[in-house]
Amino acid sequence: MPETFPPSPEFAAQAVAGAALYDEAATDREAFWARQARELLSWDQDFHQTLDWSDAPFAEWFVGGRLNVSYNCVDRHVLAGRGDKVAIHFVGEPGDRRDITYAELQREVSKAANALTSLGIRKGDRVAIYLPMIPEAVITMLACARLGAPHSVVFGGFSADALRSRIEDAQASLVVTADGGYRRSTASLLKPAVDAAVSGDSPVSKVLVVRRTKSDVAWDDSRDVWWHDVVDGASDQHTPEAHDSEHPLFILYTSGTTGKPKGIFHTTGGYLTQTAYTHKAVFDLHADTDVYWCTADVGWITGHSYIVYGPLANGATQVIYEGTPDSPHRGRWWDIIAEYGVTIFYTAPTAIRTCMKWGDDIPAAADLSSLRVLGSVGEPINPEAWRWYHRVVGGGRCPIVDTWWQTETGAIMISPLPGVTATKPGSAQVPLPGINVAVVDDEAKPLGNGESGLLVVTEPWPSMLRGIWGDPERYRETYWSRFEGLYFAGDGAKKDEDGDLWLLGRVDDVMNVSGHRLSTAEIESALVSHPSVAEAAVVGATDETTGQAVCAFVILRGTATETADSVTELRNHVAKEIGPIAKPRQIMIVAELPKTRSGKIMRRLLRDIAENREVGDTSTLADTNVMNLIRTGLTTSS
Ligand code: PRX
Numbered sequence: 001m002p003e004t005f006p007p008s009p010e011f012a013a014q015a016v017a018g019a020a021l022y023d024e025a026a027t028d029r030e031a032f033w034a035r036q037a038r039e040l041l042s043w044d045q046d047f048h049q050t051l052d053w054s055d056a057p058f059a060e061w062f063v064g065g066r067l068n069v070s071y072n073c074v075d076r077h078v079l080a081g082r083g084d085k086v087a088i089h090f091v092g093e094p095g096d097r098r099d100i101t102y103a104e105l106q107r108e109v110s111k112a113a114n115a116l117t118s119l120g121i122r123k124g125d126r127v128a129i130y131l132p133m134i135p136e137a138v139i140t141m142l143a144c145a146r147l148g149a150p151h152s153v154v155f156g157g158f159s160a161d162a163l164r165s166r167i168e169d170a171q172a173s174l175v176v177t178a179d180g181g182y183r184r185s186t187a188s189l190l191k192p193a194v195d196a197a198v199s200g201d202s203p204v205s206k207v208l209v210v211r212r213t214k215s216d217v218a219w220d221d222s223r224d225v226w227w228h229d230v231v232d233g234a235s236d237q238h239t240p241e242a243h244d245s246e247h248p249l250f251i252l253y254t255s256g257t258t259g260k261p262k263g264i265f266h267t268t269g270g271y272l273t274q275t276a277y278t279h280k281a282v283f284d285l286h287a288d289t290d291v292y293w294c295t296a297d298v299g300w301i302t303g304h305s306y307i308v309y310g311p312l313a314n315g316a317t318q319v320i321y322e323g324t325p326d327s328p329h330r331g332r333w334w335d336i337i338a339e340y341g342v343t344i345f346y347t348a349p350t351a352i353r354t355c356m357k358w359g360d361d362i363p364a365a366a367d368l369s370s371l372r373v374l375g376s377v378g379e380p381i382n383p384e385a386w387r388w389y390h391r392v393v394g395g396g397r398c399p400i401v402d403t404w405w406q407t408e409t410g411a412i413m414i415s416p417l418p419g420v421t422a423t424k425p426g427s428a429q430v431p432l433p434g435i436n437v438a439v440v441d442d443e444a445k446p447l448g449n450g451e452s453g454l455l456v457v458t459e460p461w462p463s464m465l466r467g468i469w470g471d472p473e474r475y476r477e478t479y480w481s482r483f484e485g486l487y488f489a490g491d492g493a494k495k496d497e498d499g500d501l502w503l504l505g506r507v508d509d510v511m512n513v514s515g516h517r518l519s520t521a522e523i524e525s526a527l528v529s530h531p532s533v534a535e536a537a538v539v540g541a542t543d544e545t546t547g548q549a550v551c552a553f554v555i556l557r558g559t560a561t562e563t564a565d566s567v568t569e570l571r572n573h574v575a576k577e578i579g580p581i582a583k584p585r586q587i588m589i590v591a592e593l594p595k596t597r598s599g600k601i602m603r604r605l606l607r608d609i610a611e612n613r614e615v616g617d618t619s620t621l622a623d624t625n626v627m628n629l630i631r632t633g634l635t636t637s638s
Pocket of ligand 1: 254301302376377378379380381402403404405406407408428489490491503504505506512515516517
């Protein structure tokens with residue numbers, strides 16, 4: 001029996017969520033969501049139908065309702081007399097600080113909305129955002145939401161090529177970027193990647209540039225505009241227009257099983273309802289007193305839902321930090337928690353494992369007594385890391401919420417509720433009230449306790465993706481074709497003897513490296529785009545710190561020879577094509593790849609090699625000698 005941690009009576013007594021939520025949602029799920037939508041958000045026009053699932057799998061939530069997301073995240077808090085409350089404590093990596101109240105945020109977002117309008121952006125136009133973790137990222141997202149111009153945030157660590165393909169897929173007409181951002185004490189430039197991404201034929205007509213690092217950047221007068229020239233002088237008055245509940249709010253690209261990233265798109269009313277509800281219930285948010293901090297980047301879904309939309313819809317006060325946890329020293333995060341009295345802290349297992357490796361004395365040197373709830377997201381958290389987080393960071397008193405969800409789900413789906421659930425190290429445990437999931441076998445038969453299978457969501461949920469941008473067929477095919485009427489998440493899961501869920505990782509060709517989703521096919525196509533590569537196969541191998549690591553097996557072209565330089569060059573080539581996060585940890589040059597008779601690469605066998613294991617069953621290989629050839633080749637060349 002795994003050990004459990006029941007909530008303390010004091011915590012339970014003050015908790016936002018109660019066990020009654022489960023009963024309420026089980027009695028009438030749609031009524032439960034309708035109540036959340038009406039209580040947590042301000043609607044310009046009430047909805048007349050909670051869910052329209054008649055055109056499944058295309059959902060409409062809160063049909064007929066109209067609202068403005070930016071008004072909900074900003075203006076209404078000011079109107080309610082909370083304008084002086086700090087929305088964002090910004091901490092720049094070099095040590096600069098900026099506190100932004102809700103009243104200031106309202107002025108900044110209004111100015112940005114007016115500036116975007118002056119640059120030609122209208123409702124429905126797409127805006128690409130390629131920014132570091134600075135307040136302007138949040139301000140731009142909210143300005144877009146205000147205008148009804150869907151944003152497409154591209155993580156600043158992605159390459160120019162990755163940015164170009166995302167801009168083209170969404171046909172974005174404007175890019176908002178910065179000269180650069182600070183990363184490990186140096187200015188890391190962003191503008192040159194934008195210049196490359198929009199050169200030649202491009203839908204982009206304007207590039208709006210925030211001055212952050214004061215670096216020298218190339219300038220095109222006909223296209224580039226400084227933020228301080230157009231935003232700072234714009235009017236700080238802007239009247240938000242109400243948008244339809246199903247109006248697209250944003251597109252966010254994520255890796256799938258093919259080489260082409262998918263533009264996951266989310267809409268307005270349902271997305272905001274579920275992000276606000278989950279942010280409040282899962283983190284036990286007491287907006288008047290809590291100081292919340294999520295360490296994600298706005299370039300990922302976690303940043304969208306739990307830095308921008310959920311916390312601001314709830315009127316929370318939060319910390320936003322620009323840099324890495326080890327800059328200028330390994331105690332930076334803990335110092336920030338102590339300085340601002342952070343009470344709710346949300347981070348990823350890979351970061352927890354890294355801090356664990358650095359040693360207990362580093363967090364122990366800071367005063368972490370303000371913390372009261374800890375969260376984890378992005379990959380399964382191993383029980384050892386969970387216990388360390390609980391004991392060393394949480395002082396043994398903070399409930400840990402291990403939150404399972406995806407870019408596609410938009411908001412948290414499976415998690416304990418603090419104050420209600422007795423938490424269990426390593427398990428995400430139970431679907432939230434209002435969410436229905438199952439673990440099924442290959443024939444969609446629901447499995448019972450003690451069994452492992454595939455995770456599916458059995459009922460539509462408010463913040464579900466509404467599709468893949470421009471490709472409704474791929475949406476149906478990817479998520480709804482494996483099992484009739486069930487959403488296929490792509491994750492394996494087990495139900496333990498208590499019925500608690502344990503997530504077992506991806507069952508498809510998607511890897512999870514440091515909580516970032518990468519597709520094997522995308523990296524393979526980056527590798528074969530190099531002139532010296534004939535063929536490539538990529539697998540995710542278990543890695544103690546990053547969860548999984550990218551391992552590539554490469555066959556060189558006849559004329560190319562293997563040198564240490566060629567491996568380095570190939571690693572850099574992947575970084576250039578996709579971004580540094582996709583750089584293989586290891587590239588093995590091989591003479592052959594293991595394939596089935598139908599020509600499919602058997603990644604399972606390559607994973608055995610990458611993880612230094614005895615190679616498994618090779619009987620379905622077209623040429624059963626291939627694995628010997630690979631093994632021998634690797635031992636002689638290393
Ligand atoms: O495999 C699951 C894993 O991350 C995938 C979703 O990745 P992404 O869309 O980038 O969103 C990450 C942040 C929400 C899932 O299919 N994953 C996410 N959270 C957990 C997790 N696996 C286990 N436990 C989690 N708490």
